[in-house]
Amino acid sequence: MVITFVQFAWGFAVLVAWTGLLLGAIKYLLNRQITAFETKLAEADAKAAKALEALAKHERTVAQDIAAIRQDIGNKLVCSNHPRMESDNIRQFKSLTDLSGKIEKIDGKLDGIINSIDLLMQHHIKGGN
16 A cells, blocks of 8 residues: 555645644634633632732721720820729728717727726725715
């Protein structure tokens, strides 16, 4: 069997056409995959941008809240229980003042009793006349 140039050219053309068809199909399928991948990548980038924007907004909000808390703490000269403690102290001092007055009154009465007993003792020591 002898292969002529026409047969060789025809076989070579079929081989080139088949290879071109296969390479074209592979290129088409790869382009579809790449396009789908780029679409997914763009969607992921958009989601990431939104997430970063939300994170930046949250960071600003937290920073503002911390600054407000620091300012509130810095501006507080006394604690919130201070007025209650002041009123407790006033009541305690009033009670102590009242108690002090009563103790002085009792002390005065005891001095009077001691003086009376001393007078009675002197009276009995002298003979009761």
